Amino acid sequence: MNSPVVLEHVTVNYGAHQALRDVSVAFPEGAVGLLGPNGAGKSTLIKALLGLLRPASGAMHILGHDVSEAPLAIRARVGYMPENDAHIPGMNAVSFVAYCGELCGLPQADAMQRAHEVLFYVGLGEARYRNVETYSTGMKQRIKLAQALVHDPDLLLLDEPTNGMDPKGRDEMLALIRDIAGPISVILSSHVLPDVEFACDHVVVLHKGVVATQGPIAALKGDSARVFELRIKGDETRFVEALREVGIESHGEADEMMRVFVPADRPARLLFEVAARQGVQVRHFRASVPSLEDVFARALGD
Amino acid sequence: MPIHDQGYRRYAGERMTRHRRWLVIARAGIVQRLRERRFLALMLMAWLLFLVRAVQVYFGTTFARASFFAPSDETFHSFLNQQRLFVFFITIYAGAGLIASDRQANALQLYLSKPITRHDYIAGKLATLATFLIAVTWVPAMTLLALQVLFSGSLDFVSSHPRLVPAITMTSLLQVALASMTMLALSSLSRSRRFAAMLYAVVAIFAGAVERVLQTATGAAGWVLLSPQNTLVVVTDALFGIESDTEIPVVVALIAVIALLAICVGILERRVRAVDVVA
Numbered sequence: 065m066n067s068p069v070v071l072e073h074v075t076v077n078y079g080a081h082q083a084l085r086d087v088s089v090a091f092p093e094g095a096v097g098l099l100g101p102n103g104a105g106k107s108t109l110i111k112a113l114l115g116l117l118r119p120a121s122g123a124m125h126i127l128g129h130d131v132s133e134a135p136l137a138i139r140a141r142v143g144y145m146p147e148n149d150a151h152i153p154g155m156n157a158v159s160f161v162a163y164c165g166e167l168c169g170l171p172q173a174d175a176m177q178r179a180h181e182v183l184f185y186v187g188l189g190e191a192r193y194r195n196v197e198t199y200s201t202g203m204k205q206r207i208k209l210a211q212a213l214v215h216d217p218d219l220l221l222l223d224e225p226t227n228g229m230d231p232k233g234r235d236e237m238l239a240l241i242r243d244i245a246g247p248i249s250v251i252l253s254s255h256v257l258p259d260v261e262f263a264c265d266h267v268v269v270l271h272k273g274v275v276a277t278q279g280p281i282a283a284l285k286g287d288s289a290r291v292f293e294l295r296i297k298g299d300e301t302r303f304v305e306a307l308r309e310v311g312i313e314s315h316g317e318a319d320e321m322m323r324v325f326v327p328a329d330r331p332a333r334l335l336f337e338v339a340a341r342q343g344v345q346v347r348h349f350r351a352s353v354p355s356l357e358d359v360f361a362r363a364l365g366d
Numbered sequence: 367m368p369i370h371d372q373g374y375r376r377y378a379g380e381r382m383t384r385h386r387r388w389l390v391i392a393r394a395g396i397v398q399r400l401r402e403r404r405f406l407a408l409m410l411m412a413w414l415l416f417l418v419r420a421v422q423v424y425f426g427t428t429f430a431r432a433s434f435f436a437p438s439d440e441t442f443h444s445f446l447n448q449q450r451l452f453v454f455f456i457t458i459y460a461g462a463g464l465i466a467s468d469r470q471a472n473a474l475q476l477y478l479s480k481p482i483t484r485h486d487y488i489a490g491k492l493a494t495l496a497t498f499l500i501a502v503t504w505v506p507a508m509t510l511l512a513l514q515v516l517f518s519g520s521l522d523f524v525s526s527h528p529r530l531v532p533a534i535t536m537t538s539l540l541q542v543a544l545a546s547m548t549m550l551a552l553s554s555l556s557r558s559r560r561f562a563a564m565l566y567a568v569v570a571i572f573a574g575a576v577e578r579v580l581q582t583a584t585g586a587a588g589w590v591l592l593s594p595q596n597t598l599v600v601v602t603d604a605l606f607g608i609e610s611d612t613e614i615p616v617v618v619a620l621i622a623v624i625a626l627l628a629i630c631v632g633i634l635e636r637r638v639r640a641v642d643v644v645a
Contacts, residue, residue: 079598114479116640136384136481144479150472153463154398166390167380178377185374211476244374312409 066093068249070218073237074122074190076105076112082123083196085107085273088120097260099283099360100270106253107147109270111220114144127218140168141214147223147253157183158192161210168215175214183208186187187236189209199300201228205237213244226259261356276363286356290326293334293352298344306338316359321348323358325343377514387482391490399460405565408459412452412502419445419510423552427517437514439527442507443606448538450595452502452569453545455491459548460493462566470557478640488550488634496547503536512514533605544598551630554637587613597622 069091076084096246098106106335111117113126115135123291126138152160158179165175183192186206191199196207225241226234236275241263244250254260260267261281267307268278277284295315296303300322304314307324314324326332339346393440399405417439426435468474477487488553511530514523524530549568553562576595581589590596596601602611 104390110470113643116475116478136483139479140381140384140481142479144475146475148472148477150476152394152473152476164476165395166481167387167477167482168392169384169387169481170377171380171382174377174379181375213374215381215500247374247376254622279441284441320446 068093068127069092069251070125071109072123072125073114074109074124075120076108076117076174077120084112084119087270087273087275088122089275089278091251091268092248092266093249094266095241095250095252095264097254097264097267098251098270099257099260099267099356100276101255101364103272104257104270105273106270107223107231108273110144110223110251110253113221114139115143129194131265138143140159140215141218142216142247143217143220145208145212145220146220149225150208151204153197154195156193156195157188157199157207157210160196160207161214163210165214170215176214178214179210182213183207186210186240187212195233202230202233205229206231209237209240218248220244220248222250222337223253224255225252226254226256234259257356257360267356267359271364274285279361281356281359284359285356290328290332291330291352291354291358292324292326292335293348293350294322294324294346295320295348296322296339296341296344298342300344303339303342305336306342308337310334312338313362315358323361325358325362368455384481387400388486388490388493391477391482392493392497393485395464395491395494398497399550400496400522402511405459407546408455409498409501412449412456413450413506415448415507416510419506420513423510423514424517426567427506427514433441437510437523437539438449439530439533439606440608442530442534443602444609445510446503446507446534446541447599449503451543453499456498456502457495457545457549458563459564461546462540462553462563464491464495464550465553466556466562470559470585475640478571484635484638488638491550492546495549499542500538501544503541504535507538513626525584529605529607535605536605537602540598540601540623543595543627547627547630548594551633551637590614591619591622594623594626 065074067090071087071089074084074087077081083364087109100106112119113124113131115131115138116174145321151279152163155163158176161179161183162175163275166172170178180192183189186209188206188210191203196204199207205228209222209225212222222241226237229237238259241250241252252260252264252317266278266281267275267281267284295322306321310344312324312326313331314322316322324335326335335349336346394479422435422441423437426437449625468477478484505571509532510525515521549562549566552565552569553559555565557560574595577593577596579588580592581587590600591614596612597619598614600614601616604616
């Protein structure tokens with residue numbers, strides 16, 4: 065499989081702080097979720113890919129180009145939707161998007177035509193003559209997507225695209241991303257797990273500047289472990305420690321519920337044996353379906 | 367089966383090469399500004415003095431009795447000096463928000479995520495402001511000269527004043543470069559166009575006032591270097607071959623102007639970035 069984005073031993077520093085540490089990862093084609101808690105290094109990775117931040121070491125290749133050697137050639141083929149509000153002041157939506165198209169090399173007339181097309185596509189057709197400053201948060205997210213799409217990139221970098229959107233708008237945005245992810249490779253950076261699970265096939269989980277786990281979501285969710293919901297009465301800390309000693313991972317949830325991951329080669333009754341040894345009562349036990357949240361929690365070791 | 371495919375459609379048209387993308391920025395900036403009536407009014411006002419001078423040139427070259435109106439080097443020198451007022455207002459109006467507003471709207475990361483460099487961006491913004499400033503300095507001054515040729519019906523005046531065209535051009539360029547670069551640098555320091563405008567007013571007016579007070583109090587001519595505008599006047603006086611009021615050598619004044627331009631370039635180099643890294 066071709067990898068539109070490849071990182072080899074990339075380290076990015078902010079002064080003394082290492083935002084990315086020796087990251088080596090290859091993003092496959094299609095939609096890839098870039099997951100991680102706040103401060104994990106997701107936005108830093110995206111900015112480094114665009115050549116906006118210079119890595120202290122390592123190499124990055126996008127669509128066959130070396131980022132350090134051909135950042136402009138890369139930016140001509142990449143669309144970037146930043147995390148925070150961003151627009152060109154004093155322009156209406158269609159002028160703004162057409163302007164972005166021209167900056168990417170589209171002729172003036174083509175840029176204007178394409179701007180109208182893209183604005184209809186993202187659902188801003190009726191509001192395209194309004195000044196961007198008057199837009200709601202959801203509309204600002206859509207216009208950021210439009211400016212990233214106007215020059216028809218081969219790779220789209222989306223940084224928290226559903227931030228601040230209402231549920232309907234969020235669903236529509238995710239549907240757009242799914243549609244785009246056919247012809248265009250998409251890297252979707254988010255800490256909203258259901259968004260990534262809905263829109264992406266693959267996931268790369270970053271934690272504290274390193275890749276915690278990566279792979280197809282389906283494989284990661286079903287990788288040789290069964291998931292159970294468990295509620296106990298007794299010393300939870302000791303119980304979790306005892307589970308870990310026998311190779312069973314767990315992480316806490318709301319209402320004193322915990323999710324435990326029993327490896328395929330271990331019987332589920334092992335949970336009850338450990339509970340009996342530790343003198344805790346099992347008050348609730350139910351088989352569950354592995355979710356991306358489990359993948360995330362296990363990758364982060366919570 | 368859908369009647370019309372509403373899915374994502376790819377672009378199959380042509381793409382231009384990278385060079386001259388700064389022109390896109392400059393054109394957008396100029397068009398955006400020209401849509402404002404207040405700015406158009408300001409630009410028209412900046413040409414009022416030209417009309418007065420044009421009438422002066424007409425009478426001076428057409429009627430022998432009005433020969434005291436006849437243009438000279440001093441006519442063009444004083445015209446460009448008088449235009450400094452409009453250079454000041456246009457610089458503030460059209461320049462204060464050039465980078466400050468982009469910083470406020472987080473537009474820098476949008477610009478620099480496109481296939482343009484920081485230098486393209488700065489060149490585009492600089493060209494936006496410089497275009498308007500050239501339109502109220504070099505263009506009217508050269509038009510005045512053209513009118514003189516037209517009214518007199520000969521090139522005698524131009525050939526007898528060989529330094530006039532280079533002097534007008536150099537004076538205009540220095541005025542435009544100093545005003546544009548200073549304003550852009552100050553605009554890049556803030557996210558507020560008002561604050562950037564205030565900073566420029568301080569540099570242009572307050573520094574001049576302080577310089578006058580200190581020069582009067584101490585009698586030392588060197589204080590003129592405090593004011594970029596007055597330092598520039600020393601250089602432009604020399605370009606027109608007119609004796610300057612101050613005793614500062616032209617070379618020193620020129621070095622001061624170049625140093626200020628270098629400082630502005632340094633500020634822009636540091637401040638125009640897509641990502642502010644606070645280490």
